[in-house]
Amino acid sequence: MTGLRQKQKADRNHRLLRAATDLFRQGGYASARIEDIAAAAEVSVGTFYNYFDTKGDLLLAIVTLEVEEVLTAGQSLLANPPASVADALHGLIGSYLEHALIYLSKEMWRTAMAISIEHPDTPFSARYTKLDAMLTDQVCALIAELQRRGHARPDVSARDIGEVVFNNLNMMFIEFVKSDPMPLSALRSAVERQTAPLAGLLSTR
Amino acid sequence: MTGLRQKQKADRNHRLLRAATDLFRQGGYASARIEDIAAAAEVSVGTFYNYFDTKGDLLLAIVTLEVEEVLTAGQSLLANPPASVADALHGLIGSYLEHALIYLSKEMWRTAMAISIEHPDTPFSARYTKLDAMLTDQVCALIAELQRRGHARPDVSARDIGEVVFNNLNMMFIEFVKSDPMPLSALRSAVERQTAPLAGLLSTR
DNA sequence: GAAAATTATTGAGTTCATTCATTTTTGAAG
DNA sequence: CTTCAAAAATGAATGAACTCAATAATTTTC
Numbered sequence A, B: 001m002t003g004l005r006q007k008q009k010a011d012r013n014h015r016l017l018r019a020a021t022d023l024f025r026q027g028g029y030a031s032a033r034i035e036d037i038a039a040a041a042e043v044s045v046g047t048f049y050n051y052f053d054t055k056g057d058l059l060l061a062i063v064t065l066e067v068e069e070v071l072t073a074g075q076s077l078l079a080n081p082p083a084s085v086a087d088a089l090h091g092l093i094g095s096y097l098e099h100a101l102i103y104l105s106k107e108m109w110r111t112a113m114a115i116s117i118e119h120p121d122t123p124f125s126a127r128y129t130k131l132d133a134m135l136t137d138q139v140c141a142l143i144a145e146l147q148r149r150g151h152a153r154p155d156v157s158a159r160d161i162g163e164v165v166f167n168n169l170n171m172m173f174i175e176f177v178k179s180d181p182m183p184l185s186a187l188r189s190a191v192e193r194q195t196a197p198l199a200g201l202l203s204t205r
Numbered sequence C: 001g002a003a004a005a006t007t008a009t010t011g012a013g014t015t016c017a018t019t020c021a022t023t024t025t026t027g028a029a030g
Numbered sequence D: 001c002t003t004c005a006a007a008a009a010t011g012a013a014t015g016a017a018c019t020c021a022a023t024a025a026t027t028t029t030c
Helices: A003-027 A034-040 A045-051 A056-077 A085-103 A106-118 A123-148 A157-178 A184-202 B003-027 B033-041 B045-051 B053-080 B085-103 B107-116 B125-149 B157-177 B186-200
Strands: none
Touching: A003 A034, A003 A045, A003 A056, A003 A157, A034 A056, A034 A157, A034 B033, A045 B003, A056 A085, A056 A123, A085 A123, A085 A157, A085 B107, A106 A123, A106 A157, A106 B107, A106 B157, A123 A157, A123 B107, A157 A184, A157 B107, A157 B157, A157 B186, A184 B157, B003 B033, B003 B045, B003 B053, B033 B053, B053 B085, B053 B107, B053 B125, B085 B157, B085 B186, B107 B125, B107 B157
């Protein structure tokens, strides 16, 4: 039996995630020292590095948990989408955005996105990238579903449009987290404005 | 007269940029220590920090020089664009992309983009962001020009489409620099595929 | 259930970006 | 040409992420 070790490991992992989440939210990512996080999780610095490759990898572990929730929330919207292309796309995008800042600060997002670009090969960075791809797939799937239901023109590539819609959203989200004063409402309306012509292109007048 | 001081300052600035460009290209951004860069520029570590806020700011200074060239190259294409929307957009995008890796490695791009996201308020980061906005403007201006010439439908917002096209390109470029094996040709064809429906939307059949 | 083998933890040590008190250089004034 | 003030340069000191050789805990073997 190898039970004790497994449980202790899961426990330490959980304590580290919890401690880091608290500290990152409280004083910001930059101010939380590994020493602090390790101490709060009742673990040594060396042990921290048995669980996460880098400080950034820990942040990405936290952020990917959030992205997974966003992905799940999106699934329910896919099940029966609004009949209008614009409403469906805005609904999905709105669902993504409303989740964005519940648990994570702009600084956390900024740092996480920066790390996933700068160190794409760290374990949780790869996971983050994969989740982004799954979000893209979800947008594409929504469009394909609308086509299947006859709510969108079938002669336009769902894949192409879906990718463009998501990439645009992602880039705008980056702009959003780069600017501390920018409100979520401004992001949402900008993205709706930009997405509208694409919805028009897809809709069966 | 205050000439000597000015000249020495410009000189040191130039030596630092040159030394850093060489070292970044040679051994990579991460491996180049401030001490090395300062030594190569015949300057002390402390002096380095009189010229640039951080190591990342120095990289962004180098990268923005490159983006400025890309922007200038784009202007000439704007002067008389191809009559087909698709050709015009692909031409501009192609011009951007062909410049991308001449002077800068993928690692340099990755790091630069990461820093501009993570530290948006550092001086050269702000400049990088502004240049991105100018590239967006350029794409929008191209579309507007095509509309003026009757080569694109006037009833679609040039701004909206231009922003979407550039944001998509930017996001795809990020994916490209994240993946060392991905060739420029793959990026180019993916972006052309994605952009094609938008060109279709704009074109006066 | 003791010994061996495996797997984890530990924290002092290393490295590197960044800072800052001191010294040096330049420009201005008399 | 000195003297003084302002501006810049300097490099030793600081701080934080990350490493690694030594130690400890768990599991396996007999």
